[in-house]
Amino acid sequence: MSSSSSLELNKIVGAILVAGIVAMVTGTLAGMLVKPHHAEHEAVSAGEGGGGAAKPAGPAPIEPISGLLANADVAKGQDIAKKCLTCHSFGKGEPAKVGPNLYGIVGNKHGHMEGFSYSTAISSINKPWGYEELNHFLFNPKAYAPGTKMGFAGLPKTDERADVIAYLRTLADAPVALPTQEEIDAANKAYEDAKAAAAAPPPSSSSAAPAASTTQEAAAPADDSAAVVALIASADPAKGQEIAKKCAVCHSFGQGEPAKVGPNLYGIVGNKHAHMEGFSYSEAMKNTPGTWDYAHLAHFLLNPKDAVPGTKMAFAGLKKPEDRAAVIAYLRTLSDNPVPLP
Ligand code: HEC
Ligand code: HEC
Missing domain, CATH: 1.10.760.10 (Cytochrome c-like domain)
Incomplete structure (x- = not known):
């Protein structure tokens, strides 16, 4: 039974x-x-x-x-x-x-x-x-x-x-x-x-879709977050880990590891902005409302300065949607309890 x-x-x-x-x-x-x-x-x-x-x-x-x-x-x-x-x-x-x-x-x-x-x-x-x-x-x-x-x-x-x-x-x-x-x-x-x-x-997924239509009037490059979010479930976290070597100059990924130039990223997906205790974030990052949901990560990693104007993250961004989806799929695994896929 x-x-x-x-x-x-x-x-x-x-x-x-x-x-x-x-x-x-x-x-x-x-x-x-x-x-x-x-x-x-x-x-x-x-x-x-x-x-x-x-x-x-x-x-x-x-x-x-x-x-x-x-x-x-x-x-x-x-x-x-x-x-x-x-x-x-x-x-x-x-x-x-x-x-x-x-x-x-x-x-x-x-x-x-x-x-x-x-x-x-x-x-x-x-x-x-x-x-x-x-x-x-x-x-x-x-x-x-x-x-x-x-x-x-x-x-x-x-x-x-x-x-x-x-x-x-x-x-x-x-x-x-x-x-x-x-x-x-x-x-x-x-x-x-x-x-x-x-x-x-369903309402849970509609948050991602309108993001594309509301931000697309804004400056280039066009925010394709919805398309990236759609790729995350089928993306390969191992490939994401490979691509994330680019981030490792500035970020650590392991649980409890210290910050480098940027904060540690363990548990970032679904977390609040400026999540790491004691890290000296920009005001821009500290004042960004909401959480690091999939759509916002997709936008941030496309063009950090466009998504969070004034951020200290000096990184040009990952242009390819597949690359961002893979990196986000990898970031998702950095957690005791990964948040559900989109
Ligand atoms: C390229 C190698 C490869 C091929 C081809 C492959 N598998 Fe697998 N399969 C694996 C590996 C490795 C695992 C363990 C996955 C893990 O731990 O994440 C697995 C796990 C599984 C499991 C889960 C087993 C468990 O104990 O939970 C099932 C069911 C399964 N495979 C079925 C199939 C079937 C049916 C096919 C053919 C249609 C297939 N696989 C083809 C490599 C393969
Ligand atoms: C040149 C250094 C550098 C590189 C390369 C870099 N970052 Fe960052 N990152 C930073 C800094 C510095 C911050 C803090 C930004 C702020 O406070 O505005 C940050 C912040 C972040 C945040 C927000 C963290 C939080 O707690 O809110 C995420 C997510 C992030 N980075 C992801 C990535 C990913 C993924 C990559 C690789 C694709 C990457 N970064 C590459 C320096 C970098």
Whole structure:
């Protein structure tokens, strides 16, 4: 009973996740639409009719597989899973390769293999690998578990994910039950809700989108924060860490490390401006209202002096949206308890 209710909860969490991704994708499109030169016209079309027109072009929420498992093709799944063999073994008791052995994975906990050195991105997820968790992970591992060590792009095709998961299910002494009709309905409803959420972005994500349209009249370079925010969930924190070497001249990143020319940045995402005790910030930074949310970080790292006029941070900025998204994804991991992804 507790396992089925936790599966339900997982689906709800999954749905919120999907809704977030969809909202972000919508944000990206809005960001793309407001960026061009004829900004006023584009902004209007993005805000009104344009939003409706742009949606079908964007990636859909992750389709559930629960309802497909009963009729999925296990043999085909085994065939597709050859892609996983570079890194995973499937037989009972077989040793790990680059990735853990996957015998008995369905319904098991995250980070199930004794002695395998998992990333905390995986080992800190404290719930079972239900069917829809596997579905979301295999759709896009890095979006599901930012910071995961699994270097695999994902399986975009829903029927392929269903077949692979149906195959994974057979790798057990006693395969767990297929989803009940109730669970299938819940997964399908979560998906429908996510699609509806895409049509009307939830308040949490709307804060990022208007930022692009309100600041774009301001001086160049155009603030593309919404587009950057949309990239964060799928950005690679490892790449961000690499890029953040540019920041290391002036910033330390480890918990409790002293300031350099700039403050220590542990726990910065979601924190207040001028967060480090005892660091001598500019008045400009101290007086900036609000918190370091994703949109403001994206703007600040594009052009510090534009985002916080009068800041002491002498850094030209990172022009590429992908670079900023990766750095912010990395900054997010510098925390005992990373804030939720956008
Ligand atoms: C390039 C290597 C690589 C490929 C290809 C790969 N994986 Fe992984 N996989 C990993 C690594 C490494 C981990 C551990 C991730 C971590 O700790 O963040 C992992 C973890 C997992 C987990 C979580 C296991 C657990 O104990 O929690 C599952 C499930 C999984 N992979 C399934 C698959 C499937 C299915 C495929 C093929 C469709 C696949 N992987 C392809 C490297 C890979
Ligand atoms: C040349 C030195 C220098 C470089 C390079 C630099 N910074 Fe800074 N940074 C500073 C200083 C100085 C401050 C304090 C600014 C102020 O008080 O106005 C600061 C402040 C910040 C803040 C606000 C901290 C807070 O507590 O409010 C963030 C976030 C930040 N930097 C991120 C970065 C990132 C990410 C990079 C690399 C992409 C970077 N910085 C590169 C010097 C630098």
